[in-house]
Amino acid sequence: MISTRPNIGVRLAGTGSHLPENRLTNADLTKLMETNDEWIVQRTGIRERRKIDRAKGESTATLAAGALKNALAAARLNATDLDLIICATMTPEMECPATACVVSALVGAGHCGAFDLNAACSGFIFGMNTAHDLIKGGAYRTIAVIGADTLTELMDYSNNGRGTAIIFGDGAGAAIFRATDDTTKGILAQGMHADGEGWKEIYVPHEERDFPKGIACDTSKYGYVQMNGASVFKFAVGTFPELIQQTLDKANLTPDKIDMYVCHQSNARILGAARERFGIPEDRLYVNIDRYGNTVGASVPLCLDELVRAGRIKDGMKVMFLGFGGGLTWGSSLWQM
Ligand code: COA
DSSP, X not given: OOOSOTTOEEXXXXXXXXXXXXXXXXXXXXXXXXXXXXXXXXXXOOOEEEOOOGGGTOOHHHHHHHHHHHHHHXXXXXXXXXXXXXXXXXXXXXXXSOHHHHHHHHHTOTTOEEEEEOOGGGXXXXXXXXXXXXXXXXXXXXXEEEEEEEGGGGOOOSGGGHHHHTTBOEEEEEEEEEEESOTTOEEEEEEEEEXXXXXGGEEOOOSGGGSOTTSOOOGGGTTSOEEOHHHHHHHHHHHHHHHHHHHHHHHTOOGGGOSEEEEOOSOHHHHHHHHHHHTOOGGGBOOOHHHHOBOGGGHHHHHHHHHHHTTOSOTTOEEEEEEEETTTEEEXXXXXX
């Protein structure tokens, strides 16, 4: 990788997360639609997810700000120490301003830069890669990357939406990256990819022109995520192992040299298939989808925060982060911690 400042390394300074208290269990879903715990657990591995409560003032920005505050505390930094806040989200607070700006105000970050990045479930990975290379370039020293989403706001909890609504949950996770003199720390290999032709596999229509060619406009679908579950499953099952192999090849490493795989939590079956294919031991590929569902941009940083707090990701380890989702997008970030 070419760097303008090869004498700068990048380290993970702290992580944090924030989840709504309100739980939506599989049993709760059976009161809203025809479904059952066994079907959901077998197909996805999900047992419950979290859901924001608008009446309590919860939103993408409040979750994101909560996660960032916890990450700042873990890093022993003040909000004014940040040079930049990148918020990966596909459910922004509003169209303008960027959610990152609302978060900046909520945490009191002063005049640091703030912008949003939308790469759906790959958002946090794209954010990490961006933050790393901005620090490596020498212009920024301390960058917060947040993944925050509130997909439950875009779910149709009736029989019409049951194939999609069972999957998604709300949450936020954050990580702070800092410049360090230790040049061994930082990204060893990365990738950011998209297949724009695949946009029609996951989209949120708001008007007639938003429906893909061949799909009749249906106003009852406005504002709800439309997902072709079978196509997305096929895409993920194929892409995930390919992405692991490509990333290993770029870094000239074998699967056993990676201390931890931190993957987007889309479906326990997809994660399990990749784990078996590479012979990765169970304790090296983290799974928490049973507790939170698919939290989109938040899923990777939520895993990261749990692993760091449990002492399972530490200095000196090699950690591979992987994401894939709407866009279609997919990406990886392999770190020397
Ligand atoms: N409860 C019970 N039955 C349900 C149901 C639910 N919540 N949702 C759908 N079904 C029914 C369907 O109506 C269908 O019934 P039919 O055969 O009588 O028509 C049957 O179950 C199978 O539906 P299908 O959509 O083919 O299920 P599936 O096996 O593909 O599983 C997903 C659906 C969504 C779990 C699966 O496709 C998946 O995990 N896809 C990937 C999604 C994903 O990871 N998205 C995020 C990407 S980042």
